[in-house]
Amino acid sequence: MDTLMYINENRVRELLDWDKVFEVTEKAMEAVARNRAIQNARSVTDLNQSNLLFVMPGRLNDNDNGALGCKIVSYFPQNTNLPPLMANIVLMDDATGALQAVIAATEITAWRTAAASAVATKYLHNENNKILAIIGAGAQAKIHAVCLSYFFKFEEVRVWNRNEERAMKLVAELNDDGKSKCRFTACGSVQSCVADADVLVTTTGADDTLLKLEWLKQDVHINAVGVSLNCREIDDEVYKASNVYIDHWEGARDELKHLLDIGIQFKGQIGDLICGSIKPPSEKSITIFESLGMAVEDCAMARMIYDLHVEKSNVTDKRVVK
Numbered sequence: 436m437d438t439l440m441y442i443n444e445n446r447v448r449e450l451l452d453w454d455k456v457f458e459v460t461e462k463a464m465e466a467v468a469r470n471r472a473i474q475n476a477r478s479v480t481d482l483n484q485s486n487l488l489f490v491m492p493g494r495l496n497d498n499d500n501g502a503l504g505c506k507i508v509s510y511f512p513q514n515t516n517l518p519p520l521m522a523n524i525v526l527m528d529d530a531t532g533a534l535q536a537v538i539a540a541t542e543i544t545a546w547r548t549a550a551a552s553a554v555a556t557k558y559l560h561n562e563n564n565k566i567l568a569i570i571g572a573g574a575q576a577k578i579h580a581v582c583l584s585y586f587f588k589f590e591e592v593r594v595w596n597r598n599e600e601r602a603m604k605l606v607a608e609l610n611d612d613g614k615s616k617c618r619f620t621a622c623g624s625v626q627s628c629v630a631d632a633d634v635l636v637t638t639t640g641a642d643d644t645l646l647k648l649e650w651l652k653q654d655v656h657i658n659a660v661g662v663s664l665n666c667r668e669i670d671d672e673v674y675k676a677s678n679v680y681i682d683h684w685e686g687a688r689d690e691l692k693h694l695l696d697i698g699i700q701f702k703g704q705i706g707d708l709i710c711g712s713i714k715p716p717s718e719k720s721i722t723i724f725e726s727l728g729m730a731v732e733d734c735a736m737a738r739m740i741y742d743l744h745v746e747k748s749n750v751t752d753k754r755v756v757k
């Protein structure tokens with residue numbers, strides 16, 4: 436009988452490690468700038484009631500992490516018993532296009548998105564990172580708290596959520612975990628959360644503006660992670676006063692038209708900073724990494740997980756269909 440290799444979320448979780456995920460994500464971002472990645476703007480289907488379906492095909496042409504795949508992501512923000520965001524990646528043989536495995540990618544999506552923010556923070560705000568502020572308390576908020584406190588020496592990580600109880604629950608969980616030396620605190624307002632923050636992450640995808648320019652430190656770095664059809668969580672005035680970077684031009688032209696329409700000129704891709712083809716701002720300024728998420732990050736992660744799974748499980752027959 437034919438069998439399909441499915442690598443489930445539990446197995447993926449066992450194989451994830453922050454240093455490796457950071458390295459793979461940074462290389463994928465660099466590959467985009469070096470034209471070693473193929474990905475079009477993704478397909479985003481509006482399923483009504485704020486539910487979205489994303490289809491993200493891509494190919495990464497890289498000696499170590501070459502990968503061909505397609506991620507399918509559903510985002511149903513009202514889910515309560517299941518995660519709002521769920522994903523799977525179809526991984527194919529880069530040389531033939533033959534199916535190799537289907538890999539659960541809910542954790543992969545969370546980890547690589549936080550790692551992409553860590554990469555952007557490394558290139559745009561690598562020093563004096565004492566206070567991190569996170570807007571939202573869902574899956575992305577949690578993974579960003581864990582990831583950014585792992586890579587940077589924050590003393591305090593603040594969380595704001597529209598439902599304060601949820602923010603309090605998240606910070607209690609992070610403090611109890613004890614893996615990080617920093618203090619996790621919940622805030623009663625966005626303004627108090629972002630005051631004096633050196634790095635900020637927005638993770639709500641909210642249609643309404645949550646973040647105002649006058650509340651921000653003049654050289655704060657913002658990882659803008661929320662994505663929705665009408666995401667306006669950051670006020671236009673913040674964008675106008677900032678140097679804005681993107682992850683890839685194809686996605687930005689398709690999904691960030693509202694920013695182009697108000698005259699925002701993107702400075703370049705994070706991969707361009709990694710390659711050194713552009714430099715970070717020389718003067719003190721607010722920087723924004725406008726993160727959409729890239730198929731080639733997922734392909735690279737899927738390849739990493741597949742290779743580790745095969746190596747660690749002593750899988751002898753790597754074919755998916757037998």
Ligand SMILES: NC(=O)C1=CN([C@@H]2O[C@H](COP(=O)(O)OP(=O)(O)OC[C@H]3O[C@@H](n4cnc5c(N)ncnc54)[C@H](O)[C@@H]3O)[C@@H](O)[C@H]2O)C=CC1
Pocket residue numbers: 510512519520544548571572573574575576596597598638639640641642643659660661662663726727728729
């Ligand atoms: N840039 C990227 O690569 C990725 C972006 N995303 C985006 O990140 C965002 C968060 O994803 P998850 O954490 O998985 O979702 P989630 O549903 O677990 O968390 C969303 C959080 O935002 C808050 N929120 C939602 N609407 C709001 C509003 N109108 N005002 C204030 N707060 C609001 C919720 O209370 C919750 O705390 C989404 O917009 C999603 O599309 C997700 C994955 C990758």
Ligand SMILES: O=C(O)C1=NCCCC1
Pocket residue numbers: 489508510544662727728729
């Ligand atoms: O890059 C991704 O994966 C996603 N980006 C936006 C929201 C859904 C998933």
